[in-house]
Amino acid sequence: MKFCFFLLVITSWNMSAMAQQPASGGQARQSKPAATTVGVEPTAYSADKRIVAKGQLLFQNSCSPCHNFLQKGIGPNLGQVTTQVSATWLKQFIRNAPEKISQKDDRATRLFNEYKQVMPAFSNLTETDLTALLAYIHANHKAESLASSAEKLGAGLENPIPAKLAKSGLRLRLSEVLTAPATSTAIPHARINKMAVLPGQPDRVTPDRVTPDRVFLQDLRGILYELVGNELRVFMDIRKERPDFIPAPGLATGFGSFAFHPDFYQNGLLYTTHTEKAGTAPADFAYADTIPVRLQWVLTEWKVNKPTEAIFSGTGRELLRVNFVSAIHGLQEITFNPLASPKSPDYGLLYMGLGDGGATEEGYYFLCNDKSRIWGSVARIDPRGRNSTNGRYGIPPENPYAQDQNPATLGEIFCRGFRNPNRISWSPDGKMLITDIGQHNAEELNLGIAGADYGWPQREGTFRMNPRGNMSVVYPLPSDDSSSAYSYPVAQYDHDEGNAISGGFVNTGTSLPLLNGKYVFGDVVNGRVFFVESADLKTGTQVPVQEVDLEVDGQLTTFQKLSGSKKTDLRFGMGLHHGLYLFTKTDGKLYRVTDCYQPR
Structure with missing residues (x-):
């Protein structure tokens, strides 16, 4: 890449x-005169x-x-x-x-x-x-x-969060599982990005026979693998299904995300996102033609012919297409609420994390500062409905801007005000957790609340920002900030600690009792691993972030050492029996957390 x-x-x-x-x-x-x-x-x-x-x-x-x-x-x-x-x-x-x-x-x-x-x-x-x-x-x-x-906001903050992250005293013991097949000779060798479990279901013909849980891992260069034992087997290759697919220029472009419908074994529906060149087809979400289009993100519904088969066969149906100003911060996450029961109004509704596409950095901040536009939001749609503008999906009536009867707001939006909502997960007690990668100062963990506005591009973390000025600087919140009605992160760290938050999961398995109830996440760039106590996450407060140490083969280590790179491209995944996995795109290595303990 x-x-x-x-x-x-x-x-x-x-x-x-x-x-x-x-x-x-x-x-x-303090401002200083520029040197000659x-x-x-x-x-x-x-x-x-x-x-x-x-x-x-x-x-x-x-x-x-x-x-x-x-x-x-x-x-x-x-x-x-x-x-x-x-x-x-x-x-x-x-x-x-x-x-x-x-x-x-x-x-x-x-x-x-x-x-x-x-x-x-x-x-x-x-x-x-x-x-x-x-x-x-x-x-x-x-x-x-x-x-x-720039608008005069006074002096910026030199160090927005002065306190250093504390060491928890806990250590994760990691066991290397495999190295993903290289999809490039250059770093990153394998752009493995998202790992998720497809829950098993009783057989429709023989109810006492249950289809086992399956684990899938995707490479941004176009491949969806199934993890069988300690081996990755190709399930689907989007490059063969969509000739306009492009993985360039890297970062999060390519095969962005995947999600199996909760009734997959009954309806065979699988959802994916991928990138195509600008102008490949008319976009459902576009903007004035005076603003550049770098590429398009496409959401596709696939009808899998035989859901239990090891290799994909089926047909795809495009649900929506979105133009983006640049190649960054696209449609990187799609997911269903795994806690929603069949009788819940949230059942079968697809959440989508759409970044601002770099619009703010390019000078088009108004694209993601508007309730009538989809950029910088978490959207929620009914993929089986048909009441959208293009007639290919549904807009749930429970969505906040579908309820307000205001034609100036976009009904697809669930919540908004994000720069890059790159991961969404749920805690066992029902909290929706959204990680948002920051610009130059703060990395955020947010509680997802219907109708909430998290402030971007006017806010980054719990700080004020000027999108019309120097966005590498943040400022204290104004004295009348309560009138803004912005929602703020429940946990954050600044760029003294890392550069881009890597979203994770609340540990619920029985094999790692010291991690139970902790939301485990990390930093994409330096590969540090953190946690917060899930029970303490409450709107209006920020909980402390703590770091855990890593051990491989009995030796303390870091992902920078393991990958041999300053940029690790760390990601988190869930496997069978709630197993916690960590993997790095830089070298394509997948690790399982086998123990969490406190050294004496």
Whole structure:
């Protein structure tokens, strides 16, 4: 996967200076004058339209998931980089960023310390490719930063959450189960992403014969596996079913998520999401044609011919299609409420976590700050109904904006105000738990409440944000915040601790008693594993997050050590008998938690 050409490229000397300053918990960020720029080659970039167009294609395919020209996100804002860093240095860095860092290059080291990731070398790029890429970036130069025209909110917070996460004293013993088949020679070797159990059901013909539980694991590059013992067997390959499928440019694009209908063994219905190129087909959820479309996310209902068979055969029906501004924060999660009984109004309703698609970072914050638009929300639909605008699915009458009889609100929305609601699960006592990956400061765990607004892009965590200004800065909540009616996370951590929350599950199995009742989750990037007490999760308060240690083969370790990478791409899954699994996309390794204990 091509990943973040300029992840560590410095965008301003002022930002680099701030990166060196020690955190001073809760203290206001002090502005400093920018240092004199050196080594800049203002005439080094081509203005030829054909070269710029080639560079645009390279940027869209390889850089846009992590970078834009307005905000810092996964990587730095590139709006001013070509007037502050020389073309010679940029080309050297793109060709071999790890080498630049190993040479202790000053600006590469400072940005590595901030973003805590390193991009691979791209020695395959030709001089012509690099010239075109830099020409496009220079053509998007912003002479004035957003911060200079931002709404005045006072001084930002240097360290939003000063307190460090506590060690719990608990240790997880992990046992390696398997390495997923490589779907690429480049890291990540296997983009394994979601693991879920398909519960067994009594046979329709012979009720005393029960179909056993089955476990499935999906690779974002298009494959749905069934885990049989310690072996992964291909159940479905979306690449063969949908010729317009694209897994590029990486991150969360590709085969996003899957969910089996709770009556799967009766109706054979399976749901998936995947990405296709912009303009492949008319979108059900679109916006003004003056706003770019990077790709489309598609929700499909599959009618499986033989639900008990080991290999998929069947037909697909498209339910809906959504345009997205960029390749990030798409339709990454679909799921049914596993606690809903057949008599419950929630039974058979499909939840969908739709991110903002990077719209806020690209300057289109209004797309995800609107009750009439689907972006930045958790939607809930009845896949077997037909009262939607396109007539392919139903809008449950219990949905908050279906009940309000207001044509200006979107009936599909269950709750909204998210940047990237990438995982949804339920606790045994019925709490809906939604993890939301933050911009540059806070990672969130939220209680899902019908009709609630979680604040994005006006809020990140329990902090104020200015979507029209510098979004790498957050501010204290205003004194009259109660009038905003925003809902806030029940647990959070800032980027001193990690960079992207990886959603998990409340442990309910009998084999790990010290974990019972704990919501176990972690950080995508550094692979640290955390928990909160599920019973303590209540609206209006934030519970403490605690860290657990990891042990493999009797030795204390970390996922960074195990995967051999600073970016682990950690994920969590549930297996048979409520078994807890952890896996890393970087190397495709799957681990089972065999014990949780407190060392003496």
